Amino acid sequence: MERRRYKFTREQRLRKSLDFEQIYDRGLRAGDGHLLVFVLRNGTSSTRLGVSVSRKHGSAVVRNLKRRRLKEAFRRLQHDLPSGLDIVIVPRQRLDSELADYSRSLAKLVKKLTAELG
């Protein structure tokens, strides 16, 4: 059996403004105390991620830390999530969110939205 790889390459990231706009307009949305998640089927077999952290979260150092934690959470969960989705994560403005919080919220919210997508 092939060993599962936990990678996060450029092809797994959302890189165009158009992609983000389509997900905001036509995707499903769910949130909790830590995250706000948008999900849309992309018609392929791979799952892609985009992260949006606004200036209101703080300085560049704080924003980078949040972005890296969210990307790390996705990297570890990628084989437990359904394939063929485009996901956009927007974190909430709170200072006490850890990697474990993000992982838990991401798994729960994506599962819920996948059920809604059918």
Place this chain on the structure above:
RNA sequence: GCAGAGGAGCAGACGUUCGCCGGAUGGAAACAUCUGGAGGAAAGUCCGGGCUCCACAGGGCACGGUGGUGGGUAACGCCCACCGUCCGCGAGGAUCGGGAAAGUGCAACAGAAAGCAAACCGCCGAACGGCAGUUUCGACUGCGCGUGGUAAGGGUGAAACGGUGCGGUAAGAGCGCACCAGCAGUCCGGGUGACCGGCUGGCUGGGUAAACCCCAUCGGGAGCAAGGCCAAGCAGACGGAACGGUUGCCUCGGUAACCUCGAACCGGUCCGGUUCGCAACACCGUCGGGUAGGCUGCUAGAGACGCAGAGCAAUCGGCGUCCCAGAGAAAUGAACGUCCUCGACAAAACCCGGCUUAUCGUUCCUCUGCCAAC
């Protein structure tokens, strides 16, 4: 030992595992191996320069910046040294530090008066007049009433026309003298200079230029989302000024050059320059439409480190070694373990030189004052 002054540096460390961005090598590819991977402020965008585009970036005026002197530099509003002023016992620190006898303006309230001299409460009675008294009929004494003298003292104010002392006087006053402060001089000495020291003179002419201004000096505008190339895609519309002249050539109605005029541009304006000009397809302006993809600019540089040298220093030239982020929804994270003093402020986005602001701690060097011991 205590208190303090100045300067330089570091910015948790190590190991294992899973990942991220760039490069090299191998491979058809997937990928594998090796290797590099944020800061002292990367920040604020406050200055300066490189680079790119605006054809060139020329002169005057306007506008804006700078403002002791000498040096450093690619350049600066930065740095170094020195001078002046202020603060500190001292080591040292602070300093938008040109001009107020070129001109204009401003100073509320208070005060008599806010810039040119004047006089509210005062002080005085020398001079002229008045009144009263005395009189030897020359005048003398008193009053402070008028004309006056004065700026000592009081009071107002942020600021009131040098300060202190002695002399002087009716009272006073640079009126005279001594010292201090300030000013002037074609003076003398030192210094590249800012300026310093001295001599002589007469005793005056406040503040504000981060008010206008004057003087000196500097500055063309925009910015890597600049700019270049490729691909894809759309839709254009409106507006703008001479039918001028001379000369040459020649296929004889065209063409070229020059002059004049006009328009546009040179992102303030004039000169000056460039382009276009008989007719719309060019040029310029205004409005509108399309794209939001790729490559490049993009990191070898006012570069880093070391060595000796010049210079008080900032800095400079010389030699040697090294290559040290280059993304584009944007790379450094996570888990575990060990140790310590338990880790601040904070992350490149074209690149440099500065300034300013934020910052837990900690190390080193030089120096000053006081106390104690020798």
Place this chain on the structure above:
RNA sequence: GGGCCCAUGGCUCAGUUGGUUAGAGCGUUCGGUUCACAUCCGAAAGGUCACAGGUUCGAGUCCUGUUGGGCCCA
């Protein structure tokens, strides 16, 4: 990344060449009018002029730095 602008009562704005005590409208509160409400009339409260330092006798105003907010570009 780069360029530029703004900050004055709860809200929207004035504030001259620095000068005594910073104004206006709306809103708020109180009183009057009405059986009651609205309208109307009268009165009052409410400001560290975003923050810090400097120049000046004196700063909302001039200079420097900080903070917060907004606009533009390919």
